[in-house]
Amino acid sequence: KWLMPATARTNTNFHSDIEVYGKIGEEWFKNILTTSKKTISLIDCSICDDRLGVKEMEELRRFDIDILQYTKEDAPLPRDIIDKYYTNRKIIPDNAGVTAYEIKTDTQIGRTRNIFYEEMSHTNPGCMARTLSNYIVYAGIDFNKSINESYLIKTLDLRRYVLDNFNTVKRCRMDHRGSGSSDVTAGYLINIEELITKKIATKIL
Numbered sequence: 001k002w003l004m005p006a007t008a009r010t011n012t013n014f015h016s017d018i019e020v021y022g023k024i025g026e027e028w029f030k031n032i033l034t035t036s037k038k039t040i041s042l043i044d045c046s047i048c049d050d051r052l053g054v055k056e057m058e059e060l061r062r063f064d065i066d067i068l069q070y071t072k073e074d075a076p077l078p079r080d081i082i083d084k085y086y087t088n089r090k091i092i093p094d095n096a097g098v099t100a101y102e103i104k105t106d107t108q109i110g111r112t113r114n115i116f117y118e119e120m121s122h123t124n125p126g127c128m129a130r131t132l133s134n135y136i137v138y139a140g141i142d143f144n145k146s147i148n149e150s151y152l153i154k155t156l157d158l159r160r161y162v163l164d165n166f167n168t169v170k171r172c173r174m175d176h177r178g179s180g181s182s183d184v185t186a187g188y189l190i191n192i193e194e195l196i197t198k199k200i201a202t203k204i205l
Helices: 014-034 055-064 080-083 155-164 191-196
Strands: 042-043 069-072 098-106 113-121 134-143 147-154 170-175 183-193 202-203
Touching: 014 042, 014 069, 014 098, 014 134, 014 147, 055 080, 098 113, 113 155, 113 191, 134 155, 147 155, 147 191, 155 170, 183 191, 191 202
Parallel strands: 098 134
Antiparallel strands: 042 069, 069 098, 113 183, 134 147, 147 202, 170 183
């Protein structure tokens, strides 16, 4: 059975979350990576530059990659990453010198203590089910548009957790345009403290 708490999403709009809150989360985490001593350079996968053409940008966004963090000078460029790893549904190896992040923002985690694992969106695989990022950055954002907590989650470990606990994990469904609409997002509510205990997630803020 798919469950959604009655109070969830009553103070915000799903599409506004993506367009407004989502971009705030991306910019916030990009600033964190910029100040990291490990970072040589960053690629924002929503902006074309001399390393990221329009085609590569569109492909990376399709694989749900928001930011690439480079920690080695000889790390593969986006075209090589796509051809060598992503077209084969592989995640970048840890020793490649580049790390891929997907950033998610959530207005409810401070109240529920759950992350939302999006399994399906509009009849397609959801972002967490299809992302090829090394990590998911899950940021709690308030209605003043401030990030107030955040977690770094290992993408593959999170998927294994969902599979291992498939029979007990709490299911959740959101009908964005009313019952019967195809504009539906479905997934799982997972307690963030449990993910920290199991070393799947670590606290950033």
